Amino acid sequence: MAGKTLYDKLWDDHVVHTEDDGSCLIYIDRHLVHEVTSPQAFDGLRMAGRKPWRVARNLAVADHNVPTNHRDRGIADPVSRLQVETLDKNCAEFGITEFGMSDIRQGIVHVIGPEQGATLPGMTVVCGDSHTSTHGASGALAFGIGTSEVEHTLATQCLVQKKAKNLLISVNGEVRAGVTAKDIVLAIIGEIGTAGGTGYTIEFGGSAIRALSMEGRMTVCNMAIEAGARAGLVAVDDVTIDYYRNRPLSPKGDDWFMAERMWRNLHSDKNAVFDKTINIDATTIKPQVTWGTSPELVVAVDDVVPNPADEADAVKAQSMQRALDYMGLQAGQKITDIQIDKVFIGSCTNSRIEDLRAAAVVVEGKKVAANVKQALIVPGSGLIKQQAESEGLDKIFIDAGFEWRDAGCSMCLAMNADRLEEGERCASTSNRNFEGRQGYGGRTHLVSPAMAAAAGIAGYFVDVSAWTGE
């Protein structure tokens, strides 16, 4: 008999009921709630006179709209303020634990989940946000949902789902110096495209994934959705177990030993069958830079902007040309000739302590280039900010001319005051380079934290693996 994939195991463990057409009622262990996709769901509960099924399984935090500076002054934009106040009110009314804006534990929902041990190996995790895939790094089945499903989860602790197919992306070999988890996942998306994972749950495996820290694995799983897959997974190993020891919501005492024993089985069986397997050679991956308006439009930093004329598929060539026009780039232009206006280091992709350390190593003792108007560092949570300050990273950034901000989603999607102005070009550690994503008319290049930091110092993209800062 064929063995089970990690996804098969997680799925089978959560089936409450199976319908005739194969769709299943799946039990949800953890529901994370934020201010943008929940108000209409709470309204729905109120209108139907329903209560949360199991209130302690919900954890709420405001992150998309929160200001990242002068937080004591509150939220200036009245529309943003109302949305955050609505979350506060709804959590109070329904009895849901919320980390308020002044709580040190406040931060980006996908950063605080693992940090608090609110999302654990073996769980099903959902949130009204597509980057919920991040939590799959711990061997949890985690995926983004819409607001109707937020309401459904609140009311029933379950969701009706169809099982996806199994895709294994195996990344093997040792990466070169300067190549990070972000470069690995951008290279994967460049290879398989933004719809390459549609209909699949991706398990990321291979020696290059095993070699990553939990933070790095979160970066990879975070962008599974950018490859079209709702969920990304990494099998549990010592790295996972060590990460979850002593988190506030991790199991304690005998529970811990029982949990660890169960979690150690959260890997695909040796004879498991995947619907599809893709092998990636990690040794050939170089630092990556996106040049277009979709994450799949990405090249290595030592490459040039591709030419739509070389693309055989007419629809693709047309969208490449549209991307070049929007981005204000020429085919054939060297990536290292692209000058930037802003730097954003943050987001649920790259705002963890390891990301900040990597950026700090690059900028230490240097200054932000004269052509760079703004360089933001936005830690993923209040606790990460505190940790970074205890290591003196804040001083390194401030001395170099970076702004040291409070935790939130910030310029990843510009729902708060942090944004690009029309035509501005940004080296960004976030996850989406869509038109207008970081601000109306803004131009986004997705890169790793070290690459963003180096671009901030140089004023244009440089290959951080070969760069001496001179």
Next chain:
Amino acid sequence: MKAFTTLTSIVAPLDRANVDTDAIIPKQFLKSIRRTGFGVYLFDEWRYLDQGQPDMDCTNRPINKDFVLNKPQYKSAQILLTRENFGCGSSREHAPWALEDYGFRAIIAPSFADIFYNNCFKNGLLPIALDAEIVDGLFKELTDDYALTIDLAAQTITTPSGKTIAFNVDENRKFRLLNGLDDIGLTLQHADKIHAYETERAKRAPWLFREISI
């Protein structure tokens, strides 16, 4: 939720691949705490020449005449024809809310992003995935007054020349959409099974049921 049975409507062609939900409804409009009123901001950055803001009155905004939805012949279109991977990116349900509020009831494309596809069915919108060649054929034969008839029960699309195209849809989703049923009510019919699952799971993973407060 509005039920979906049959629909005959002219078709608006949006000839782009990978249309993301940020393009369908830009983030500033997500600040609304309501579920309605997003239609006037659908495709805001493509549809208007100025920068849209929440609660803005759109009647006098400068429009992009080249954008397909601004062409008079497509004003009443309830069917959107588009290219692969429609609805990729953010999970925002505001995207189907905006499409539905604008007046669309069905979207035809070679493929859809998973979360968007799922969200459509919660809002009375029918996403239909057809082979890329068939979609390409529809783009080619489309004229200003080109109308299609969609019959969900029969799972067919009928073109003006009388040709029928079959499409797939999950039985469960079809049933809910045909009847405009509330998903939560249906799930709560299985409340005893959810309780039984919790009892059994609590034996295997008791830490999940400790409800530690932090």
